[in-house]
Amino acid sequence: MSEEIPGAQPLPAPAGVSDTARAAFDRSARLVFAGRYEEALTATEETAALFRGPAPGGRPANRETAAALAYVLVLRCEALAKLGRWDECLRTASEAVDLGRGQAVTAPFTAPLGATLLGLGTALWGLGRPQEAVAVTRESVDLHRQLARADHAYRPQLANALNQLGVVLSRLGRHAEALDVSKESVALFRRLAAADQATHTHGLAQAVNNLARRQSARDQHRRALRSIQEAVALYRRLAAANPAVHRRDLAMALGNAARMHSGRADSLAAVAEAVAILEELDRSEPGVHGGLFADSLSLHAAALADLGRFREAAEVTTRAVAMMREQAAINPVARRGDLAVALSFHARVRAEGGLDLAAGLAAATEAVALMRVLAAEIPALYAPSLAEAVALESRLRAVAPPADTA
Structure with missing residues (x-):
């Protein structure tokens, strides 16, 4: 959870529709870009409904209106994703992509299709279906490359898709592969932010945060620390300028910083x-x-x-596991890995502190x-974590x- 799919980029105003x-x-x-997601859903x-027309289940009257509706559905999917309503996000994004698939991929539909594919990738990622998410996100990248070559105004969308x-x-x-595309995204956002800091600082921050994770995964620890500090x-x-939207982002980046700091006190802070x-x-x-x-x-808990400070850490992991169980109940496929990690922390703290070892063993198992x-x-992603969990379970066993068998 210390990285998230980047949010949608600002979308162009629809052409050929009423005032x-x-x-x-x-x-x-x-409303979406201000973080007012519940209001944005309404x-x-x-x-x-305005773009669909008056008939129930109506279709847009023309290609321009269909493109505008596709963009509205992208915005709706963004709000649903931020609220964790992934099944609805998937339905919304699928409808948006269907609008694009039903049109020739030429103006005005190349840009909306690229945006809707990115929204579909977001939904699939949120539902724990990364293989499918890669395919549609790569298609979105390809479309945005085509757009950005023809018109530099689409470079932010390309950077976001990467x-x-x-x-x-x-x-x-x-x-x-992830590191290569993250580097390209950061390079694009740096150029964009140099020209228009106010518009592109958020995109740059997201890209650099995710680059830090990619560098850490490739054991480039010094580079990762520099990236996460940035x-x-x-x-x-x-967050100082707009706390309602960006304090969560700051918390996410601080969590990554805790992972990457070499000093224990720095990690805890x-x-x-x-x-x-x-x-x-x-x-x-x-x-x-x-x-x-x-x-x-x-x-x-790990930092403690x-x-x-094992007793404090044990109290914190108990709360963490309870919260992650709630998340796994809502979205079981996507949250399995997060729950497994929380349980491993829970077991590790008890093993190292000699605290409630039976509970630690149950968590490790x-x-x-x-x-x-x-x-x-x-x-490729989970085999090392499995080996660590098995070793921890053996240690606790x-x-x-x-166990009391009476």
Whole structure:
């Protein structure tokens, strides 16, 4: 959860539609990019109805209106994704892609199809279907390359699509490919931000954050630390200007910084700040930030354990596992890996601290079962984690008291 699919880039205003429909589209976009996702759902539903026409299940009257409807559905999928409503996001993105597939891929439909494919990739990633997400995201990258060659105005969309492709490739353990496309995304965003800092700082921050993860996966630790420090600095600036939208992003980057700091005190400080931010966000939006919050709690526990503060760490992992179980109940396929990691942290803290070893063994055994399934599906990504979990389970089995069979 310490990286997420990048959000949609600002979309062009629809052409060939009424002033009323254009105003509704603009309002939907403003709400999405302001982070007001619940309001955006209402606005996008109303806007989509304008473009569909009066008949129930109506179709757009012309190609321009169909392109505008596709963009509205992309905005709606973005809001649904941010709220964790992945099944609805998938249905919405699929409808948007179907609109594009039904048209010749020429203007005005090349750009909407590229955007809708990116939305579909987001939904598939969120539902734990990375193999499918790679295929549609790569197609989106190819379309955006075509657009950007013809018109440099599409470079932000290309940079965003490359960033997303790096994330989904990493979920398949294809770290070398992921690193290459992440580097290209960052290079594009740097050029864009140099020309227009206000518009492109957020895209650059997302890309650099994800580049840090790619570098870390390739054991480029010094480069990863420099990248994540840059991402944190960028997100601090964004969060100071617009906390409602960017404090969550800052917490995510701080979690990555905690992973990459070599100093234990630095790691603890970074993740403690992330947890404090997420505590506050969770009070105002219960359940919305659960996956990232649980991941940050596990990192917090690991940092405490590294400093020998095992009792505090054990309390934190108990909470982290409970929160991740809630997330796994909502989205079981996508959250299996996150739950397995949380359980492994839970077991590790108890093994190292000699605390409630029976509970630690139970957690390790559950983590191993989850990791076996995941390693069979994506061995490049999960086989090392499975080996670690098996070793931890064996260690705990040797020292945990026998189960009460009475």
